[in-house]
Amino acid sequence: MGLYKSRQTGQNNPVSRIFLGLLVGLLLHVTWVGAAILRVGGQDEAAPSDAIVVLGAAVGRNGPTPVFAARLDHGVALYKEGIAPKLVLTGGVGDGMLLSEAEVGRTYVVKQGVPASDVLIETRSRTTRENLSEAWAVMRSNGLETAVLVSDPYHLRRAAEMAEDLDMVVLTSPTPTTAYRSWRTKLPFLAREVYFSHHYLLANE
Numbered sequence: 758m759g760l761y762k763s764r765q766t767g768q769n770n771p772v773s774r775i776f777l778g779l780l781v782g783l784l785l786h787v788t789w790v791g792a793a794i795l796r797v798g799g800q801d802e803a804a805p806s807d808a809i810v811v812l813g814a815a816v817g818r819n820g821p822t823p824v825f826a827a828r829l830d831h832g833v834a835l836y837k838e839g840i841a842p843k844l845v846l847t848g849g850v851g852d853g854m855l856l857s858e859a860e861v862g863r864t865y866v867v868k869q870g871v872p873a874s875d876v877l878i879e880t881r882s883r884t885t886r887e888n889l890s891e892a893w894a895v896m897r898s899n900g901l902e903t904a905v906l907v908s909d910p911y912h913l914r915r916a917a918e919m920a921e922d923l924d925m926v927v928l929t930s931p932t933p934t935t936a937y938r939s940w941r942t943k944l945p946f947l948a949r950e951v952y953f954s955h956h957y958l959l960a961n962e
Contacts, residue, residue: 799910802928807901808877809841810892810927812885812908812916813848813858821858821865824909829862831932832907833869840905844871845895846878847888885912886919893925905930 811832814825821829825848832844844866848858859878867873877899879891896904903926908916910931920927 795911796914799931801930803835803840803905803930804928805839806841806903806905806928808843808845808896808904809835809930810845810889810896810904810906811847811862812888812906812912813846813862813882815851816848816854816856816858816861818854821861825858825862826865827932827934828907828909829865830869830934831930833866833871835905835907835930836866836871836875842875843899843901844876845892845901845904846876847882847892849880849882849887885916889916889919889923889925893920893923896925902926904928907932 809832811828814828815822816825820826829846832846835841836844846859846862846866848862850857857878857880859880863873863876863878866876877895879888879895882888882891892904896902904920906913906916906920906927906929908931913929913931917927917929
């Protein structure tokens with residue numbers, strides 16, 4: 758009887774109920790954010806714009822990594838479809854590298870037939886928000902007002918939020934191919950984006 762009463766008391770404890778309610782609320786919120794990331798990453802909004810902004814990613818000594826190459830390939834495909842007359846490539850110099858991500862990207866897309874005169878770059882950024890703010894500065898200095906934003910599917914929701922906060926007018930277009938092919942690689946990337954979405958909300962960076 759004493760054990761039964763103890764269990765009843767624990768179940769009726771208002772602190773326990775509040776904690777349980779907060780935990781359920783947190784799980785629902787995280788699920789909602791994850792679903793929003795998946796929704797944005799599953800939609801291709803590409804439509805005629807002034808520019809195609811390709812968000813930077815790591816490079817190696819022999820060129821862009823598979824993640825960055827997939828973004829660049831998609832940007833080139835949109836350019837060749839006539840979606841926009843300019844490519845804006847982003848990304849600064851990574852640790853141990855001599856060239857910026859954007860410079861490596863420019864060489865890569867020019868080899869695919871994009872005229873160098875149609876490729877604009879910024880070489881200062883190290884984060885997604887800096888990618889966007891620097892790209893926006895390049896766009897404004899060249900009279901470009903609208904853009905199609907290219908990145909990995911799970912990255913685009915956070916990037917689009919940052920772009921909106923910078924007063925950029927963007928549409929999102931996820932890469933149709935990605936280095937994150939299996940759920941073993943997709944889930945950590947999705948979890949990372951859920952975390953950084955909240956980090957941006959709280960720290961604005």
